[in-house]
Amino acid sequence: MTDAPIAAPVPGSSLTEAIAERWVSLSMNSWPGAARPFLSEEKDPFRNPIGSTVRRNLHILAREVLGGMQEASVAPALDALVRLHAVQDLSPGDAVRFVFDLRTAIRERAGTVPETMHARIDSLALMAFSQYARCREQIFELRLREIRFRAECATR
Amino acid sequence: MRAFWSLLAVAALVLVGLAGAAAAGGRVILALAVPYAAFAVFLGGFCWRVVRWSRAPVPFRIPVTCGQQKSLPWIRSSRIDNPFTVPAVVVRMAGEVLLFRSLFRNNRARLAGERLVLGENKYLWLGSLAFHWSLLMILLRHLRLFMEPVPALVNRLEQLDGFFQLGAPPIYLSDIALLASLGYLIVRRFRDPMVRYISLFTDYFALLLLLGIAGTGMLMRYYLRADIVSVKQLALSIAAFHPVVPSALSPVFLVHLLLVSTLAAYFPFSKLMHAGGVFLSPTRNLANNSRSRRHVNPWNYPVKTHPYAEWEEEFREKLKEAGIPLEAEHAGNARTD
Amino acid sequence: MPGTLVQIESKPPRGDWTDPHVEFRKGSICYSAAPKNLEYLGLPNPRVWQPLDADWKLPPDWKRILLEGMKDRLKKYRSFRLFMEICVRCGACADKCHFYLGSADPKNMPVMRAELMRSVYRRYFTLTGRLFGALAGARELTEDVVKEWFYYFYQCTECRRCSVFCPYGIDTAEITMMGRELLNLIGCNTNWILEPAxxxxxxxxxxxxxxxxxxxxxxxxxxxxxxxxxxxxxxxxxxxxxxxxxxxxxxxxxxxxxxxxxxxxxxxxxxxxxxxxxxxxxxxxxxxxxxxxxxxxxxxxxxxxxxxxxxxxxxxxxxxxxxxxxxxxxxxxxxxxxxxxxxxxxxxxxxxxxxxxxxxxxxxxxxxxxxxxxxxxxxxxxxxxxxxxxxxxxxxxxxxxxxxxxxxxxxxxxxxxxxxxxxxxxxxxxxxxxxxxxxxxxxxxxxxxxxxxxxxxxxxxxxxxxxxxxxxxxxxxxxxxxxxxxxxxxxxxxxxxxxxxxxxxxxxxxxxxxxxxxxxxxxxxxxxxxxxxxx
Known part of the structure; x- marks a missing residue:
C-alpha cells in the first residue's frame, strides 16, 4: 500500500509529528480531567506508563496511517492502546474513540482529510473494535481460570 | 478558589496592620499585645502538639527500609537507608532534616535525546531546601535585633550572606533564595495539575503569609528604610519583658510584625507543625533491628487465638488417619469401636 | 462530527475531591465478606450485602463507632496521629502509586488516599476543622464517605512505595490499615480477606x-x-x-x-x-x-x-x-x-x-x-x-x-x-x-x-x-x-x-x-x- 496520501507526509516529517502530537492531546479526553495534564506531560516511561504508551503508539499509528499502513506495525501498536483502555472504567465507545480523533487531528493540522485517510481510519476503527472485544474476552478467560483454580482447591 | 480565599485573608491582615498603624492605640496593640500573645500561643501550642505526639506510643517497629538490611556479615548493608543501630538512625534523620534525603530520592535523571534532564521533583527538592535554609539564615540574622552586643556568629553570618556586595545596602543571598524558592513553591501549586488538585486553603495561606513577611521585610531593608534603632529598641524591650513602644515605628514594620505574629500563632494549628513532626516519624526514626531486639508494645493485650489443643481436638480423627503424631492420646478421646 | 456523538457517553471530569461520591463497578471492587466468616471470627455486623447495593445495612450508630474507633487509634498509634497532622501536600508521593499510574484516578494519589481520612479527622478532632469546616479541609462523615473509604482503602496494596519518597516518611500502608480496621468495626470487609483469615x-x-x-x-x-x-x-x-x-x-x-x-x-x-x-x-x-x-x-x-x-x-x-x-x-x-x-x-x-x-x-x-x-x-x-x-x-x-x-x-x-x-x-x-x-x-x-x-x-x-x-x-x-x-x-x-x-x-x-x-x-x-x- 503506497498510494500517496496528503502533501507528501514522509514518515517522521514535521507534519506527521504535528498530527500525531495533536492526536495524543485529543485522545487524552477519554481520561478523567484531573489526569490529563500529568498523562501528557510526564515523559519518563516508568513514571508515567499510561501516558508514554499512548504517546508512543499513537505516533506509530499516525506514521502508518499517513504512510505505509503496514499491518506488522499497526497491529501491535493498536493492541497496546486498546489493551490499556480495556481494563479501565471506560465504556466500549470511549475505549476506541481515540481512533476517530485522528480525523480531527489531520483536519486541524493539514487542512483537509483525503479520501484514502477516511478509509484507513475506518478500517483502523474496526480493527480497534475487534481488538477491544478480544481483550475483554481474554480478561474474562483469565478471570474464569482463577475461579476454576479456586474451585479446584475447594474440592481437593 | 481556595487560593483566592488565602489571598484575601493575607490581604485583610495587611490592611488591619496598616489601619492599626494609623491609630495611636492600634500601634501599642500591634507592637506589644499581638506579638506577646502570638508568641505565647506559638510556644504553648507547639509544646502541646509535640507532647501529645510523644505521649502516643509506638506499638510496632515499622521503619520503611530503603536499602539492604544487615543480615549476613559478607553482604554489604545499607547502613543509613536501612539503619540497624541508633547512631545510624541519627545519621538517617540528619539526612532527612538537614538535606531532605527522601525528597532528593525523588529526582531521577533521564535522557531526552542526548541531553540529561532533571525531573521536576529535583526542583522540588532544591526549592524546598533553598526555602528552609534561607529562612533559617534570615531568622538567625534577626538575632541582631534581640541581642546587645550582637553575637559574633550573627555578624559572620551576615558577612557571608552579603558576600557578593551587590547594591547598597548589600543584597543578602538568603533574601534572593527565599523569594525565588517561595515564588517557585507558589507557582508550582498553581501550575502542577496534581499539586493544584490536592492543595488546601492552608497550603496557599502559609505560602502567601510567608511571602507577605518576606516582602515587607525586604521592603524595609532595601526601599523604605525602617528606623533600625527604634526597631531594635522595641525588640530588646520585648525580649527583656520591659515593653516600650518607640514613636518612630513605620507602618510597614507594624504590618511585618503582624504577619509574623499571625504565622507564629497559626503555626501550631497547621501543617507547619511538620517541623516538629518530622523528628517523630516512626517509619524513619526507628532502627530496622526488630528481629534482633524485641520491640515492646506498651498496650499489648491478650487476644482470642485457636490454641493447639483445641485444634487437635477438632481434627483428632483426621490427624489419626493421616498418621500425624498426636499430643493427647488418652483413652477418653480415642476411638472406642 | 463523530466526536460529538461519542462525547455523550464520555466520563464527566471529576471536580473537587471533597465530593465523596464513588461509582462502584464490577471489576474494580472486591465482594463483601460472607456472614459465616465474620461470625466464625467474632467480628461485628455480619449480614448479607454487596458494595454494589445502595443500602449497606450499617449498624444504626455506625458514625459513633467509627469516630470512637478513630479516637482510640489516635491514642494508641503515634504513626496514625502524626500522619493525620503533618502532611504538607508537597505532591512528592503523587505519581509513586501503581494504582494511580495505572488508573490515572487522582484519588489514588497516596496523598489523596490519606486526605480522605484526614478530612474527617480535621472535622471531628481539630479546632480549626470544627470552626472553619471546608475551608480548613474538613469533611462531614457521611455514608458516602464510608463507601468512598471502602473503595479506596481496598484499592491500596499497602506496598509502602509512596513512603519511600515522602519527606516525613508518611506511610499510606499505616493509613490504609487504620482505614480498614475502622471499616471492620462496622462490618465493611471483603470476603477475599476474611475467608482466608x-x-x-x-x-x-x-x-x-x-x-x-x-x-x-x-x-x-x-x-x-x-x-x-x-x-x-x-x-x-x-x-x-x-x-x-x-x-x-x-x-x-x-x-x-x-x-x-x-x-x-x-x-x-x-x-x-x-x-x-x-x-x-x-x-x-x-x-x-x-x-x-x-x-x-x-x-x-x-x-x-x-x-x-x-x-x-x-x-x-x-x-x-x-x-x-x-x-x-x-x-x-x-x-x-x-x-x-x-x-x-x-x-x-x-x-x-x-x-x-x-x-x-x-x-x-x-x-x-x-x-x-x-x-x-x-x-x-x-x-x-x-x-x-x-x-x-x-x-x-x-x-x-x-x-x-x-x-x-x-x-x-x-x-x-x-x-x-x-x-x-x-x-x-x-x-x-x-x-x-x-x-x-x-x-x-x-x-x-x-x-x-x-x-x-x-x-x-x-x-x-x-x-x-x-x-x-x-x-x-x-x-x-x-x-x-x-x-x-x-x-x-x-x-x-x-x-x-x-x-x-x-x-x-x-x-x-x-x-x-x-x-x-x-x-x-x-x-x-x-x-x-x-x-
Missing part, C-alpha cells in the same frame, strides 16, 4: 486445607521430588525434637507455580540433611490479618510460636512470602514474643550465627540459602537454568519492610547465568507492586488488578524486549499467584517462578539420577546450543 484461624491455613489434606499435599510433593532426583525424599510432619520448624505460605503446597518452589525447598533440605519438620497446625506463614486489623494479625500469627514451643524446635525457618515476612519481621516478636524458649538460629551446615534474628529467632530462607552458597556447601550447575532469561521482581514487603534485597540476587546469580535487572526506579526499595497484594488478588477485582499491575508489567516488558527475559522470579506467594495472570495479559511469554525453584533446578544432589528436565518437566537447554545462544 477464618480458614487460617480454624484449619491453620488460608485455603482451609485440613490436616490430612495437608499431609497428602506434602507427601505428593515429596514423592515428586523423589521421582525427579531418584532419591528418597521425605518430609517429617509435626515431629517433636526437630532442630528447625519450617513455615511457608500455604500456596506453596497448593498452587502453581508456587509448587515448584516447594520442590526446590525439599530438595535443598534433603541435600544438606537439615533436621526439620513442618506443621499442619502452623501450616500458614502468610497472614491475612495484616489486611484487616492488628488484632486479627496477632490472632493468626500466634500459632507459629505456639507450635515451635510445643515441638521443642531450636529455631524457625520461613519460606518465600511477602506480607508473611512483613509480619514476621516487624510484628511477630512484639505481638506474640518473647521467643525465649528458642535458641539463636545457627546454620547447622556452616555454623553461621544469624545475629540479625537474635530475638525473633526466625530466618528467611533466602538468608539461609545465600549463606550455604557463600560457604560453598551446595554444588550448583547454573547451566541447568540456561533456558531461562531471568529477571527479579522485589516483592514489596521484603524490600520496604525488611530490606531483603541482595540475598535473593546472590542466589539467582549463583544458580543462573542470564540474570537481568529491570530499570532502577522499578526495583529494590522502588519496586512496583504486583497490584494484587493486601488482599486484593481476587478474580472479581481483575480489572483493577490489571491497572495496578501495569507499571510493573511495563518494566517487565522493557527487559523482555531488551534482553529476551522469559522468567520473572520473586519471593512472594501473592506475586506467584497473581503475576502469571498479569503477565499473560500485558507481557505474554514471561513466566513466573520462585527463587528456590531455580535453585532446585541448579542443585546437583549427592547420588541424584541424571536429570534432563527442570522441575516443571521442561527439558534443559542443550549444552552447545545454549553456549552459542549466549556467547
Amino acid at each position: 477464618a480458614n487460617c484461624f480454624r484449619m491453620g491455613n488460608h485455603l482451609g486445607i485440613q490436616p490430612h489434606g495437608f499431609k497428602d499435599s506434602i507427601d505428593f510433593a515429596a514423592e515428586e521430588a523423589s521421582e525427579i532426583t531418584g532419591l528418597k525424599i521425605e518430609v517429617p510432619i509435626q515431629r517433636k525434637g526437630a532442630e528447625v520448624l519450617f513455615v511457608m505460605p500455604s500456596a506453596d503446597y497448593f498452587a502453581s507455580p508456587h509448587y515448584y518452589t516447594l520442590l526446590g525447598y525439599l530438595m535443598l533440605f534433603h541435600e544438606i540433611g537439615l533436621d526439620y519438620t513442618v506443621s499442619a497446625y502452623a501450616s500458614e506463614g502468610g497472614n491475612f490479618g495484616l489486611f484487616s486489623s492488628h488484632e486479627m494479625m496477632k490472632r493468626l500469627n500466634a500459632k507459629i510460636y505456639e507450635e515451635a514451643r510445643r515441638l521443642g524446635v531450636k529455631w524457625i525457618l520461613g519460606g518465600e512470602c511477602g506480607h508473611m515476612w512483613r509480619v514476621l519481621h516487624q510484628y511477630m516478636d512484639t505481638m506474640n514474643g518473647p521467643a525465649d524458649f528458642l535458641e539463636v538460629p545457627v546454620s547447622p551446615m556452616t555454623g553461621t550465627v544469624f545475629e540479625n534474628t537474635r530475638s525473633t529467632k526466625m530466618v528467611h530462607i533466602c538468608e539461609f540459602t545465600a549463606d550455604l552458597i557463600h560457604h560453598g556447601r551446595l554444588r550448583l550447575d547454573p547451566s541447568r537454568n540456561d533456558h531461562w532469561n531471568v529477571t527479579y521482581h522485589d516483592s514489596c514487603n521484603p524490600a520496604r519492610g525488611m530490606g531483603l534485597l541482595e540475598e535473593p540476587r546472590y542466589i539467582l546469580n549463583s544458580v543462573s547465568r542470564h540474570f537481568h535487572e529491570m530499570p532502577e526506579n522499578t526495583i529494590r526499595e522502588q519496586t512496583f507492586c504486583c497490584g494484587s497484594g493486601a488482599g486484593l488478588g481476587t478474580d472479581e477485582n481483575l480489572e483493577m488488578r490489571l491497572r495496578g499491575g501495569f507499571p510493573r508489567a511495563n518494566a517487565v516488558k522493557y527487559v523482555k524486549e531488551k534482553y529476551g527475559v522469559n522468567l520473572l522470579t520473586c519471593i512472594c506467594a501473592i506475586d506467584k499467584a497473581t503475576l502469571p495472570t498479569l503477565l499473560e495479559y500485558w507481557v505474554p511469554g514471561v513466566e513466573v517462578a520462585g527463587v528456590h525453584e531455580l535453585l532446585g533446578n541448579a542443585l546437583v544432589m549427592t547420588g541424584e539420577k541424571e536429570r534432563t528436565a527442570d522441575l516443571r518437566g521442561e527439558p534443559f537447554a542443550p549444552a552447545r546450543e545454549s553456549e552459542a545462544l549466549h556467547a
Whole structure:
C-alpha cells in the first residue's frame, strides 16, 4: 500500500509529528480531567506508563496511517492502546474513540482529510473494535481460570 | 478558589496592620499585645502538639527500609537507608532534616535525546531546601535585633550572606533564595495539575503569609528604610519583658510584625507543625533491628487465638488417619469401636 | 462530527475531591465478606450485602463507632496521629502509586488516599476543622464517605512505595490499615480477606486445607521430588525434637507455580540433611490479618510460636512470602514474643550465627540459602537454568519492610547465568507492586488488578524486549499467584517462578539420577546450543 496520501507526509516529517502530537492531546479526553495534564506531560516511561504508551503508539499509528499502513506495525501498536483502555472504567465507545480523533487531528493540522485517510481510519476503527472485544474476552478467560483454580482447591 | 480565599485573608491582615498603624492605640496593640500573645500561643501550642505526639506510643517497629538490611556479615548493608543501630538512625534523620534525603530520592535523571534532564521533583527538592535554609539564615540574622552586643556568629553570618556586595545596602543571598524558592513553591501549586488538585486553603495561606513577611521585610531593608534603632529598641524591650513602644515605628514594620505574629500563632494549628513532626516519624526514626531486639508494645493485650489443643481436638480423627503424631492420646478421646 | 456523538457517553471530569461520591463497578471492587466468616471470627455486623447495593445495612450508630474507633487509634498509634497532622501536600508521593499510574484516578494519589481520612479527622478532632469546616479541609462523615473509604482503602496494596519518597516518611500502608480496621468495626470487609483469615484461624491455613489434606499435599510433593532426583525424599510432619520448624505460605503446597518452589525447598533440605519438620497446625506463614486489623494479625500469627514451643524446635525457618515476612519481621516478636524458649538460629551446615534474628529467632530462607552458597556447601550447575532469561521482581514487603534485597540476587546469580535487572526506579526499595497484594488478588477485582499491575508489567516488558527475559522470579506467594495472570495479559511469554525453584533446578544432589528436565518437566537447554545462544 503506497498510494500517496496528503502533501507528501514522509514518515517522521514535521507534519506527521504535528498530527500525531495533536492526536495524543485529543485522545487524552477519554481520561478523567484531573489526569490529563500529568498523562501528557510526564515523559519518563516508568513514571508515567499510561501516558508514554499512548504517546508512543499513537505516533506509530499516525506514521502508518499517513504512510505505509503496514499491518506488522499497526497491529501491535493498536493492541497496546486498546489493551490499556480495556481494563479501565471506560465504556466500549470511549475505549476506541481515540481512533476517530485522528480525523480531527489531520483536519486541524493539514487542512483537509483525503479520501484514502477516511478509509484507513475506518478500517483502523474496526480493527480497534475487534481488538477491544478480544481483550475483554481474554480478561474474562483469565478471570474464569482463577475461579476454576479456586474451585479446584475447594474440592481437593 | 481556595487560593483566592488565602489571598484575601493575607490581604485583610495587611490592611488591619496598616489601619492599626494609623491609630495611636492600634500601634501599642500591634507592637506589644499581638506579638506577646502570638508568641505565647506559638510556644504553648507547639509544646502541646509535640507532647501529645510523644505521649502516643509506638506499638510496632515499622521503619520503611530503603536499602539492604544487615543480615549476613559478607553482604554489604545499607547502613543509613536501612539503619540497624541508633547512631545510624541519627545519621538517617540528619539526612532527612538537614538535606531532605527522601525528597532528593525523588529526582531521577533521564535522557531526552542526548541531553540529561532533571525531573521536576529535583526542583522540588532544591526549592524546598533553598526555602528552609534561607529562612533559617534570615531568622538567625534577626538575632541582631534581640541581642546587645550582637553575637559574633550573627555578624559572620551576615558577612557571608552579603558576600557578593551587590547594591547598597548589600543584597543578602538568603533574601534572593527565599523569594525565588517561595515564588517557585507558589507557582508550582498553581501550575502542577496534581499539586493544584490536592492543595488546601492552608497550603496557599502559609505560602502567601510567608511571602507577605518576606516582602515587607525586604521592603524595609532595601526601599523604605525602617528606623533600625527604634526597631531594635522595641525588640530588646520585648525580649527583656520591659515593653516600650518607640514613636518612630513605620507602618510597614507594624504590618511585618503582624504577619509574623499571625504565622507564629497559626503555626501550631497547621501543617507547619511538620517541623516538629518530622523528628517523630516512626517509619524513619526507628532502627530496622526488630528481629534482633524485641520491640515492646506498651498496650499489648491478650487476644482470642485457636490454641493447639483445641485444634487437635477438632481434627483428632483426621490427624489419626493421616498418621500425624498426636499430643493427647488418652483413652477418653480415642476411638472406642 | 463523530466526536460529538461519542462525547455523550464520555466520563464527566471529576471536580473537587471533597465530593465523596464513588461509582462502584464490577471489576474494580472486591465482594463483601460472607456472614459465616465474620461470625466464625467474632467480628461485628455480619449480614448479607454487596458494595454494589445502595443500602449497606450499617449498624444504626455506625458514625459513633467509627469516630470512637478513630479516637482510640489516635491514642494508641503515634504513626496514625502524626500522619493525620503533618502532611504538607508537597505532591512528592503523587505519581509513586501503581494504582494511580495505572488508573490515572487522582484519588489514588497516596496523598489523596490519606486526605480522605484526614478530612474527617480535621472535622471531628481539630479546632480549626470544627470552626472553619471546608475551608480548613474538613469533611462531614457521611455514608458516602464510608463507601468512598471502602473503595479506596481496598484499592491500596499497602506496598509502602509512596513512603519511600515522602519527606516525613508518611506511610499510606499505616493509613490504609487504620482505614480498614475502622471499616471492620462496622462490618465493611471483603470476603477475599476474611475467608482466608477464618480458614487460617480454624484449619491453620488460608485455603482451609485440613490436616490430612495437608499431609497428602506434602507427601505428593515429596514423592515428586523423589521421582525427579531418584532419591528418597521425605518430609517429617509435626515431629517433636526437630532442630528447625519450617513455615511457608500455604500456596506453596497448593498452587502453581508456587509448587515448584516447594520442590526446590525439599530438595535443598534433603541435600544438606537439615533436621526439620513442618506443621499442619502452623501450616500458614502468610497472614491475612495484616489486611484487616492488628488484632486479627496477632490472632493468626500466634500459632507459629505456639507450635515451635510445643515441638521443642531450636529455631524457625520461613519460606518465600511477602506480607508473611512483613509480619514476621516487624510484628511477630512484639505481638506474640518473647521467643525465649528458642535458641539463636545457627546454620547447622556452616555454623553461621544469624545475629540479625537474635530475638525473633526466625530466618528467611533466602538468608539461609545465600549463606550455604557463600560457604560453598551446595554444588550448583547454573547451566541447568540456561533456558531461562531471568529477571527479579522485589516483592514489596521484603524490600520496604525488611530490606531483603541482595540475598535473593546472590542466589539467582549463583544458580543462573542470564540474570537481568529491570530499570532502577522499578526495583529494590522502588519496586512496583504486583497490584494484587493486601488482599486484593481476587478474580472479581481483575480489572483493577490489571491497572495496578501495569507499571510493573511495563518494566517487565522493557527487559523482555531488551534482553529476551522469559522468567520473572520473586519471593512472594501473592506475586506467584497473581503475576502469571498479569503477565499473560500485558507481557505474554514471561513466566513466573520462585527463587528456590531455580535453585532446585541448579542443585546437583549427592547420588541424584541424571536429570534432563527442570522441575516443571521442561527439558534443559542443550549444552552447545545454549553456549552459542549466549556467547
